[in-house]
Amino acid sequence: MIAITTSTNLHQRANEYFLKENYIQAANLYEQAISANPEIKSNYWHLGLTFLLQEQEVEAQTTWFMAMMEGEAEQVNFWNAELLEILETEAQRQEQLEKYDICEKIRQNIKQIAPNNIHNLLHLIHIYIKLGIYTEETLYELDIIELISSDVKTDINLEILGKTLRSVLFNPALYPSTIEFFEACSLHFTENLQVLINIFIAAAVDIAYSRQQPKIAAQLCEIYLRLDKNNPGVLGHLASFYQNAADYDLGIETAKTFYSLVNRLPEQIFANHQILRGLMTAGGHWEESYVVNQKQQNLLAELIEVNPKNLTQTDVVIMLNANYFVFYIEDKLAKNRHIQNRLLQICQDNHNIYAQEKVEKYAQGHLERKRQGKSHQKLKIGYISHCLKSHSVGWLARWLLQYHDRDKFEINGYFVNSDNISDLLHEWYVSQMDKAYKSYNVWSLAEEIYQDEIDILIDLDSITLDITCEVIAFKPAPIQVTWLGWDASGSPSIDYFIADPYVLPDSAQEYYREKIWRLPQTYVAVDGFEVNVPKVRRDEFDIPENAVVYFCGQRGFKRHPDIARLQLKIIKEVPNSYLFIKGLADEESIEKFFGQLAAEAGVDSTRLRFLPNAPTEGVHRANLNIADVVLDTYPYNGATTTLETLWMCIPMVTRVGEQFAARNSYTMMMNAGITEGIAWTDEEYVEWGIRLGKDEALRQQIAWKLRQSRKTSPLWNGKQFAREMEKAYEQMWQTYITSCVTTGEA
Secondary structure, eight states: OHHHHHHHHHHHHHHHHHHTTOHHHHHHHHHHHHHHOTTOTHHHHHHHHHHHTTTOHHHHHHHHHHHHTTSOHHHHHHHHHHHHHHHHHHHHHHHHTTOHHHHHHHHHHHHHHOTTOHHHHHHHHHHHHHHTOOOTTHHHHTTHHHHHHHOTTSOOOHHHHHHHHHHHHHSSOOOHHHHHHHHHHHGGGTTOHHHHHHHHHHHHHIIIIISOOHHHHHHHHHHHHTTSTTOHHHHHHHHHHHHHTTOHHHHHHHHHHHHHHOOSHHHHHHHHHHHHHHHHHHOSOHHHHHHHHHHHHHHHHHHHHHOOSOOOHHHHHHHTTTTTTHHHHOOOHHHHHHHHHHHHHHHHHHHHHHTHHHHHHHHHHHHHHHHTTOOOSSEEEEEEESOSSSSHHHHHHHHHHHHOOTTTEEEEEEEETOTTOOOHHHHHHHHHOSEEEEESOHHHHHHHHHHTTOSEEEESOTTSOHHHHHHHHTOOSSEEEEOSSSSOOOOTTOOEEEEOTTTSOTTGGGGOSSEEEEOSSOSOOOSOOOOOOOOOOGGGGTOOTTSEEEEEEOOGGGOOHHHHHHHHHHHHHSTTEEEEEESSSOHHHHHHHHHHHHHHHTOOGGGEEEOOOOSSHHHHHHHGGGOSEEEOOSSSOOSHHHHHHHHTTOOEEEEOOSSGGGSHHHHHHHHTTOOTTEESSHHHHHHHHHHHHHOHHHHHHHHHHHHHHHHHOGGGOHHHHHHHHHHHHHHHHHHHHHSOOOTTOO
16 A cells, blocks of 8 residues: 555656656656556556657667566556557647647657557648648558548547648648548548538638649549539539639539529529639630620629628628629620629628628727827838739739838738749749738738738739638728729729729729729839740741731630621731630630631631640740731730730730720830720721731831830839839828818728
């Protein structure tokens, strides 16, 4: 009895030293406890553990082995279980302390004792990821996929399984084993499908958009749908993943299935938008696109008439860009802007209900700062976007960031969906910021902007990304501005939309909720573009050197059939001419589309050439030199592509319209000092196209003027543009702080 009491006291004292990480003293006391009573086996297990934590793994294992060697089988099994429980407890404690290297060491020893302990292996995977030692072979080396798959009735702790699955899916490296692991795990969630959705959908979205691997994201959805065939939410995501992976037919059909399964108006609007997105992205499906777009306009009209005030956050998010494609289909400024403004008003009204606490907190905070006259030594500017990378917006916005006056302005960047981006231009943007914050969570993004006390927040995404649009709806900054990414969103939370004298007609303010802020010359400027060595030659396409080559390089949904018909009219009238067609779309669909139009126009389809995508942006620009004349699209012009064309000194023809998207090339040509090629009617478009094709001297004259424009044009003066934007920011801020303060408003 005395020996037992002595052993217990020694064990308690040893444990106190152990928790203080005094392992030498703890080991000494455990040894004394063993001497006092050798029959208490737990002291051996703890003694071995102290050796293990002192990097004495052999001594640890020897201690455990010696304590068990004389036991009967049943006793050994009991002792093993006791040892495993002690090791598991300590492994969990070390993980909570974030001492992952120690935790990994303990779990490796558990694995040696119980190699098929699934829960330990799951924890081990999670720890490998934390330590950065997770590899392509990890899941195979641990045999975890086979163990999980071997018996779906295995009593696996779903919390541990879910935690590990989430870690694997969000790990930046995606391997074939990732899909196999997800498939094996999914079978254990058949009675808890919502838990599985919560785990994998967020990861799939991250994989598809941040890591730009939509095919893998689609595979995850396909596996889930084996368990829950007609889940509308998953089908909605899957339609987008297929479309982004260029599986257009699958994307369209999946979107149609999605639409057939929903009956609430917000979901119908979103599902129909997904169908339209698939058709427009593929290109060449214009007749069906018109029908689906008309259905979309009818659904939006119904929504506007109902004017609901009970929409969930999900409802709002899926409707933010529901009117996106109408601007590619028709150039009707008054009509399109009216619907856009009303749609975003409905979204804002409902956002203000479900996010009431935050919205009111931010509004009150801005008002309080203004009343107290609080101001920063430097004006704090925040830029929010998912496009600050190798993207059209990324290529154009960089000069403003490069030339910002850091003595007057503090610059923060809020990068959406960019945690796993590996991109040199993105890294450059991050390096330019006084503070860079990355997240895909709308609540944390809004809170970060508010806590940073940003004075003016610049939105570069408009409605092209729902996350950015929803962050803007919180109004986390007192002044919010849309620039560059698209037309104005119509959001009531945006104060200004950056334009110039040309890109919007004089009467445009009548149709915009935002105040149009016109810069004096151009709404965008660059110092130029990097140009590499071209990868295409005329002889590769069997085109004579003396031929006239027209070029149209836009995404499929910019190739409206009406403008394509005008382009073919030009080709028909210019002898020895060819049309090069380039841009993201379904290759088969686009070739069929242009083939049919060519047949209708009486143009030999052998005069059409389809140019593959270039490996880099620099090569893409160099490849433009194959063209004599670039033919712009309408009702949605080129923007970055127009700037690139003008930088490469190539004449172009553009059709000017009413809306912002139909006037991009117009403003850029005017700012480059070029009026030749600007058409105000379809007839003028064809006339300019024919004239430029037949008049080589005129083409040379325009090319010379474009080369000269590099010396003087505001379009090619990023530094001057930065000063003009900064002046606009200062004037916006001055207007804000000097405006009268009314009750509840700033």
